[in-house]
Amino acid sequence: MGSIKDRVAIIGMxxxxxxxxxxxxxxxxxxxxxxxxxxxxxxxxxxxxxAWVGTAGSGRTGQxxxxxxxxxxxxxxxxxxxxxTGSDAFRNACYAVAxxxxxxxxxxxxxxxxDSGFSGLELKxxxxxxxxxxxxxxxxxxxxATSYFARYGLTQEEGKLMLAKISAKSHxxxxxxxKAHFQSEVPLGTILKAPMxxxxxxxxxxxGVSDGAAAAIVCRSDMARSFREDPIYVKAxxxxxxxxxxxxxxxxxxxxxxxTYRAGTAAYREAEVTNPRTEISLAEVHDCFSITEAVTMEDxxxxxxxxxxxxxxxxxxxxxxxxxxxxxGGLKCFGHPIGASGLRMLYEVYxxxxxxxxxxxxxxxxxxxxxxxxxxxxxPTISVIIAGNQGP
Amino acid sequence: MAGxxxxxxxxxxxxxxxxxxxxxWGAAPGPGERAVANHDEDSITMAVAAALNCLAGFSKExxxxxxxxxxxxxxxxxQAAAVVAGALGLGKNIxxxxxxxxxxxxxxxxxxxxxxxxxxSARHVLVVCADSRLGYPRxxxxxxxxxxAAALLIGKAGAALTVEGAxxxxxxxxxxxxxxxxxxxxxxxxxxxxxxxxxxxxxxxVKAAMQEYGLPARDIAKAAFYGPDPKQHSLAAKKxxxxxxxxxDPLLNDIGNTxxxxxxxxxxxxxxDAGAGDRLLLSAYGDGCDVFILRATxxxxxxxxxxxxxxxxxxxxxxxxxxxxxxxxxLPTEPPARPPQQMVSTPALWRDREWGLALRGVRCRxxxxxQFPRQRVCVWCIAGDRFDPYDFTGRTGKxxxxxxxxxAAAVDPPTTICAVDFPEGGRxxxxxxxxxxxxxxxxxxxxMTFRKIHTVGGIHNYYWKxxxxxx
Numbered sequence: 007m008g009s010i011k012d013r014v015a016i017i018g019m020x021x022x023x024x025x026x027x028x029x030x031x032x033x034x035x036x037x038x039x040x041x042x043x044x045x046x047x048x049x050x051x052x053x054x055x056x057a058w059v060g061t062a063g064s065g066r067t068g069q070x071x072x073x074x075x076x077x078x079x080x081x082x083x084x085x086x087x088x089x090x091t092g093s094d095a096f097r098n099a100c101y102a103v104a105x106x107x108x109x110x111x112x113x114x115x116x117x118x119x120x121d122s123g124f125s126g127l128e129l130k131x132x133x134x135x136x137x138x139x140x141x142x143x144x145x146x147x148x149x150x151a152t153s154y155f156a157r158y159g160l161t162q163e164e165g166k167l168m169l170a171k172i173s174a175k176s177h178x179x180x181x182x183x184x185k186a187h188f189q190s191e192v193p194l195g196t197i198l199k200a201p202m203x204x205x206x207x208x209x210x211x212x213x214g215v216s217d218g219a220a221a222a223i224v225c226r227s228d229m230a231r232s233f234r235e236d237p238i239y240v241k242a243x244x245x246x247x248x249x250x251x252x253x254x255x256x257x258x259x260x261x262x263x264x265x266t267y268r269a270g271t272a273a274y275r276e277a278e279v280t281n282p283r284t285e286i287s288l289a290e291v292h293d294c295f296s297i298t299e300a301v302t303m304e305d306x307x308x309x310x311x312x313x314x315x316x317x318x319x320x321x322x323x324x325x326x327x328x329x330x331x332x333x334x335g336g337l338k339c340f341g342h343p344i345g346a347s348g349l350r351m352l353y354e355v356y357x358x359x360x361x362x363x364x365x366x367x368x369x370x371x372x373x374x375x376x377x378x379x380x381x382x383x384x385x386p387t388i389s390v391i392i393a394g395n396q397g398p
Numbered sequence: 399m400a401g402x403x404x405x406x407x408x409x410x411x412x413x414x415x416x417x418x419x420x421x422x423w424g425a426a427p428g429p430g431e432r433a434v435a436n437h438d439e440d441s442i443t444m445a446v447a448a449a450l451n452c453l454a455g456f457s458k459e460x461x462x463x464x465x466x467x468x469x470x471x472x473x474x475x476x477q478a479a480a481v482v483a484g485a486l487g488l489g490k491n492i493x494x495x496x497x498x499x500x501x502x503x504x505x506x507x508x509x510x511x512x513x514x515x516x517x518x519s520a521r522h523v524l525v526v527c528a529d530s531r532l533g534y535p536r537x538x539x540x541x542x543x544x545x546x547a548a549a550l551l552i553g554k555a556g557a558a559l560t561v562e563g564a565x566x567x568x569x570x571x572x573x574x575x576x577x578x579x580x581x582x583x584x585x586x587x588x589x590x591x592x593x594x595x596x597x598x599x600x601x602x603x604v605k606a607a608m609q610e611y612g613l614p615a616r617d618i619a620k621a622a623f624y625g626p627d628p629k630q631h632s633l634a635a636k637k638x639x640x641x642x643x644x645x646x647d648p649l650l651n652d653i654g655n656t657x658x659x660x661x662x663x664x665x666x667x668x669x670x671d672a673g674a675g676d677r678l679l680l681s682a683y684g685d686g687c688d689v690f691i692l693r694a695t696x697x698x699x700x701x702x703x704x705x706x707x708x709x710x711x712x713x714x715x716x717x718x719x720x721x722x723x724x725x726x727x728x729l730p731t732e733p734p735a736r737p738p739q740q741m742v743s744t745p746a747l748w749r750d751r752e753w754g755l756a757l758r759g760v761r762c763r764x765x766x767x768x769q770f771p772r773q774r775v776c777v778w779c780i781a782g783d784r785f786d787p788y789d790f791t792g793r794t795g796k797x798x799x800x801x802x803x804x805x806a807a808a809v810d811p812p813t814t815i816c817a818v819d820f821p822e823g824g825r826x827x828x829x830x831x832x833x834x835x836x837x838x839x840x841x842x843x844x845x846m847t848f849r850k851i852h853t854v855g856g857i858h859n860y861y862w863k864x865x866x867x868x869x
Contacts, residue, residue: 125735126805133743136851137754137861139827140806140813148801149817156799156840205802205812205835253827254769254777256819260799384817 009276012398013104015230015237016222018047021353024218024340025187032064032118033074035219039346040075040114043221047233051075054223055108057082060095060115061345071114088380089292090245091115092220092348093389097243099224109225115350116219117343127215127342143294144204144212146382151206151297153260158312166206168315169296170197172323173210173338176293179325180335182365187216188339211296216341220349222356227398236360241277241373242392244269252384265388266305266379273390274307279373282307286329286392287371288358290351292379293336302377303331306390325366333358333366344380348389351376359395372396400515401557402692403522404701406451407666408444408547409653409710410435411832411868412717419541422719428541432654433710434717435530435545437725437809438831438849440858441468442478444547445526446485446848450791451705452524452549458486460553463493463523465511467503469576469657470530471496472858481860482526485848487756487789493520501574501624501684503527503658504548509688511552512561522553529657534582535728539574542627543583544654548662558669558698559678563691565607569599571685574626596630596683601637603687604679608638611691615639619676619694622646622664624683626655652711658684667707674698713868715834724810736807739854747857752787757846757862759824760785768823788824790846794867795820797842802835818844818864832865843867 020042022035030038044051057080059071068082085095092115099113122128127143155165174194180186192210200209230237246269252258270282279285289306293299300318303309308329309317317323323331332338334354337347355374357363373394380387412435416428435444445466464486466479479494497507504527511523528547533539573591576583585591600623608615621640625631625648635645646668649660656663661682668678672694680690723729752758752772759770764781768788775782795818802812814830816838830838831849844864851859 122737123735124737128737133746135746135750135754135861136740136742136854136859137747137750139815139829140803140808142803142806144805145801145803145813145815148803149799149815152801152840153799201804202802202812203805205804207801249777251777253817254773254825256798256823256825260817 010100010104010243011241011277012227012239014100014224015227015239015397016356016393017225017230017233017237018043018049018223019221019353019356020046021185021220021350022218023185024216024343024346024350026120027217028120030217032116035118035217036071036074036114036116039116039219039221040112043112043223047223049110049223049233051077053110054080054112055110056080056102057112057114058085058095058099059083060085060091060348061117062086062088062091064116064118064345087245088387089294089342089344090348090378090380090387090389091345093376093378093391094245094348096222096349096352096391097245097389100240100243103224103226109229111224113222113224113349114219115346115348117345118217119215119343120217125215142204144207147295147298148204148207149260150301150383154297154301155206157259157261160315162206166198168300168318169211170194171318172293172296172299173197175324176332176336176338179333179366180339183335183339186335186339187214187341188335207295207297213294213337214341216343218340218343218346218350220346220353222349222352230397236395237397238356238359238393238395239397240391241394242273242390244273244276244390246272246388248381248385248387250382250385258384260383262301262311263305263379263383263386263388265386266302266377269388269390270306273375273392277373277392279392283329285373286375287373288330288333288355288368289375289377290332290334290336290354291377293332293338294342294379298379299331299336302379306375306377325368330368333363333368348376348378352391352393355393359393399560400512400552400554401561402550402559403553403557404452404456404551404704405558405666405669406448406549406704407663407706407710408448408451409433409707410439410444410545411713411715412436413714414717414719414722416541418719423536430651432541433544433546433656434722434725436831438851438863439530439545440472440850441470441528441530441547442472442481443848443850443860444530444545445478445482445528445549448528448547448549449482449486449524449526452551454704454792456551458488460522461488461492461524463511463514463520464488465495465497465507465523465525467497467507467525467527467658468529469498469501469503471498474578481755484751484755485860487758487791501658502682502686502688504662505680505682505688505690508550508552508690509564509566512564515552515554522551525550525552527659527662529659531657532582532726535723539583539585542650542655544656546653546656546659546663548659548666550662556697557695558701559692559694561690562693563607563611565603565610565689566686567599567603568686571595592630596626597633597637600624600681600683600687601634604638604681604689607689607691613677613691617677618644618679620644620646620668620672621679621681622661622668623679623681624661625650649707658682663707669698670702670706670708672698721810734807739807739852741855742857742859754861757790759788759790761788761823768820770824770826790820790824790826793820793822794843794845795826795864797838797840797844798825799840800830800838814838816844816864829863830865831863837866
């Protein structure tokens, strides 16, 4: 198998303001993100040779991108891979560029969830019997919390406090981000007293439901500097798809996500990272629920197994810490417009690596990582992407 | 000679005290409590539970018939007995029949099963009987009724009860009835129903049967018979000439009037203490009267540990009046801001009936791993299409992880979801029912129970949930 390391670069990105964008349609969100990306790259739409558009349910075929942008006769693929949709759209675009088929391509991720009129995600099953356990996202991930607390001997109070610190940290970061849905700090006390959504996860352990879009312009590495002085180079692109084996096999104990571990390991190998805890400068991970972020720290080998609580307590993942996690506020502050999230994460990594993250700027970042988790912890779809600001 | 090989009952775990009901209306409190089916139970699910209790220790493979009796079948057109047979995982070469429309439906089905076995046209017939009748809120029936089920296995060899006599009378009469399209039982004037109905008809029919078979009252060890309320029941017993010690508690105080299942549930209670040689009288009333004279054999000890009534009197949880109204669908409540329920696929319901209705998984012939539901490719060794069927009903598992979900659209949130591991192999993801959230812990032993997931597009979607094991 080959490696993507240093073969393609990102030379422009854009990100819409995420939130309950009642006044904006999917088209409006796409144009908001893409306009910023074109301006950032200094290109025009006619320069785009191909496009990949990621949306889980807000559009079909490549037409959902061609129509709002008025792209004519352009090869466009619509990508869906649950919460890894945006990241996988990006991955496929990069492979096409690395293969030398296209020189300059556009990637867009978008989702318009708030037209549903419902709270929470609408999980549509294909026609089936519905003979299943009751399925919502919060309870599915709450299984991780129940088991993690039990396995590692955390009392209910200790576990809840650990999770609350993670959410509080993300809210503090989001308060510094004008693109975020939620831009205010939330005190620990408020988080701990919040009503239960799916025991033991409370209101602030769960990310919100939002609209959003983000976009990236990708070209081959050897062309990157003709566009800008500070292109960001793709170091690793990994997807790992589970098969829900955790629902059938009793050797899965709901305290970790094997697919994250394997995607991370493959990404570190591809990017030639040997010690993720010290070499990764920042990480944007899939904090759909606070427990997901906690377990992901261990699965990505940032924290030792069973000991993420120590790092959370020490502020290791805070903005001012050794390895800032979700410095932009994460899904916690942006919500989770499914197709957009992966690219929104990449946007933060991109800006941080270029020194353009404003009040959230981390000192001297070199490598940034994004992580998505789609589906259920007992067999999800995972993406891990690593990017850096040092070229070949 | 045809007889009763096994007998068991089922009572929902939830009980509503009569004082609670009276308190809701500012009325004078009555004694005892009544059983209330959970929102995920109905006459079919209760019948399946009773059936599994009845068949414990006996082979399902020998069954060649299932008779279902109820005045409250969830369907007017769709055979409940076929659903029960599907849940029991029986083959298709069996006869299934529904008996309905009268409080004698249970004993009518019993008579038909005995006749079929005696005539040699069936070897083993399972009779299941369940009711969850509705009385008008604030009425006497609401207070008096209860929900419950019973099941009897009918055959020749190994009978625990032989049938020494059977007697039936038909009587066209309005004391309680329910026309098509209505949900609530209507009742005639008390005095008419009592004097001209029950206290005349039942003792008359029982005494006629006793005379026909030359059975003096003193030879009856226990009489198990229907009664609409404790007072009328005592009066009927007196008219028959029975002493108090000969009368099996009619369960009206502790469980309630469970309709056509009542006489069979009282019989199940009587069998828990019956000895070989005892003569038992069984009688049901409704549009006439059925009477059976039964004799316990030395096989009676074999079925003493089937779940009868004592187990269900030991294990109970109290609910309040509002829960009862909510679960019976008598109270419109604000729908949650969630998407409307998706219609189920009828082809998928049929195609998946082995695992969906019968809780049958597979065991891989290549590596021995058990998995649920059925698979084409083994999740452990990746072997394709090398499986044997594997029954999960009757097995006990342990909770690996769980959550209580307040977000999911449900009749009565929170919904508890679990991962259940079985010591002999396999894992099932399912909801948990019949529990207080506080009592759920990892490692909790659970058993599987047949329930209704929801009703959508007029389809009662049945599947299995787990419930905590009880003493």
